[in-house]
Amino acid sequence: MRASDHIPQIKALVASPRIRQYLVGITSNSVSRRRSYRSHGFPFYYVLETGLTKADALAMERDLFKCLTTEPVTRKKYHAEKRDSAYRASTGGKNGDNYVVYIAAYGD
Numbered sequence: 001m002r003a004s005d006h007i008p009q010i011k012a013l014v015a016s017p018r019i020r021q022y023l024v025g026i027t028s029n030s031v032s033r034r035r036s037y038r039s040h041g042f043p044f045y046y047v048l049e050t051g052l053t054k055a056d057a058l059a060m061e062r063d064l065f066k067c068l069t070t071e072p073v074t075r076k077k078y079h080a081e082k083r084d085s086a087y088r089a090s091t092g093g094k095n096g097d098n099y100v101v102y103i104a105a106y107g108d
Contacts, residue, residue: 003063006048010068010103013046014077022105023079024048024064026057028096037104044105050098057099058089064101 013019022044027033034045049060068074069083 001049003060003067006064006101007067007074009048010064011074013103013105014074016107018107019044019077019105020107021077021079022103023082024061024068024101024103026052026061026099026101028054028094028099030100030102033100033102033104042104042106044103044107046103046105047100048103049101052099052101053097054095054099057101060101062087062089 010024014022025033030047030050037045048064049057052060065087069078075083
């Protein structure tokens with residue numbers, strides 16, 4: 001799938017009054033990443049795409065970030081510390097063979 005294929009479901013999630021902020025990321029260890037976000041107060045974690053190479057995951061994350069931080073509806077709730085910065089590619093210093101693109105969110 002392309003990044004743009006995920007925009008409708010992200011818009012639906014963001015439209016929920018329960019969601020206050022969210023962000024998009026990638027990881028090669030989804031279980032660990034989910035635990036980490038939950039321990040930092042992000043109870044919602046949704047996997048958008050699995051089985052990606054590192055390059056494909058980074059490209060999808062970049063494309064989603066650019067789209068979500070420029071469209072007013074999705075920009076409003078994008079993580080405040082990240083939405084006003086330029087996209088910064090990062091795998092957290094870890095390498096893997098199977099990457100996941102996800103959304104982490106918090107709210108009520």
